[in-house]
Amino acid sequence: MSNKLSVVLVHGAFVDGSGWQAVHTLLSDDGYEVLIVQNPTITLEGDVAATERAIVAARHPVVLVGHSYGGAVVTEAGDNPKVKVIAYIAAFVPDAGESVAALNEAPAEAGESKAPVLPPVDGYLVVDPVQFPEAFAADVEPATTRFMAAAQLPWWLGAATAPVTRVGWRAKPTFYLVTKADKMVPPSAQRRMAERAGARRSEIDSSHAAMLSRPTEVAAFISAAAEAVA
Numbered sequence: 671m672s673n674k675l676s677v678v679l680v681h682g683a684f685v686d687g688s689g690w691q692a693v694h695t696l697l698s699d700d701g702y703e704v705l706i707v708q709n710p711t712i713t714l715e716g717d718v719a720a721t722e723r724a725i726v727a728a729r730h731p732v733v734l735v736g737h738s739y740g741g742a743v744v745t746e747a748g749d750n751p752k753v754k755v756i757a758y759i760a761a762f763v764p765d766a767g768e769s770v771a772a773l774n775e776a777p778a779e780a781g782e783s784k785a786p787v788l789p790p791v792d793g794y795l796v797v798d799p800v801q802f803p804e805a806f807a808a809d810v811e812p813a814t815t816r817f818m819a820a821a822q823l824p825w826w827l828g829a830a831t832a833p834v835t836r837v838g839w840r841a842k843p844t845f846y847l848v849t850k851a852d853k854m855v856p857p858s859a860q861r862r863m864a865e866r867a868g869a870r871r872s873e874i875d876s877s878h879a880a881m882l883s884r885p886t887e888v889a890a891f892i893s894a895a896a897e898a899v900a
Contacts, residue, residue, distance in 0.1 A: 672700050673701040676702065676730040676733070677704045678724045679737075684802075711823055717743045718743055733753075733895055734753045736756070738854065745839060748839060748842055749837070756844050757895040758846045760848070762774070765837055765866070771830045776859055782857065785797060785855070795824065796825070799820065803815035814882070845891070845895040
């Protein structure tokens with residue numbers, strides 16, 4: 671099926687689409703058409719529009735993949751009839767009327783951590799640069815995570831608080847990859863959201879940045895989700 675499917679990869683907040691590079695290479699080598707979305711992360715509406723442009727550009731039925739905040743984006747865009755399956759990686763999975771900010775209000779369980787996001791400045795959010803390497807990608811080489819901390823893409827507060835209006839996971843096969851060592855989105859919250867969405871769940875011993883630290887496993891997870899199209 672790989673040469674008859676397109677994979678659309680949607681990044682989350684504070685980063686850009688370059689984090690998908692290794693996964694892109696692996697999936698492309700397996701015969702998938704792979705498209706990378708570059709979200710402005712200023713409005714949810716704008717990020718959904720960017721994703722839908724990629725869906726329109728795809729040559730085949732789409733496996734839509736979202737990481738972190740990108741989960742809200744693919745929840746909306748997943749309603750597109752060209753999308754055949756939705757895959758979430760360490761992602762927020764809102765229902766209608768919910769925002770990422772609202773989902774993030776749930777307390778972490780004992781031993782878990784939540785994202786060390788600084789108070790907004792001029793309406794934009796960033797992760798504390800000092801804590802970013804450990805919180806976002808503790809299992810990625812320090813030189814890379816220090817650069818990621820310095821190169822953060824600020825996230826507009828409005829995108830975080832915007833409620834979802836369309837819910838693709840209610841009508842599409844859904845998969846979820848839990849990152850068990852996550853210090854940005856608590857694993858317990860990931861499991862709750864996956865269960866509510868009726869997602870087929872897998873787990874990996876990874877930080878939030880699984881596509882960087884465990885690209886082979888992430889690509890395999892996406893390929894497994896693609897098999898649902900058949």
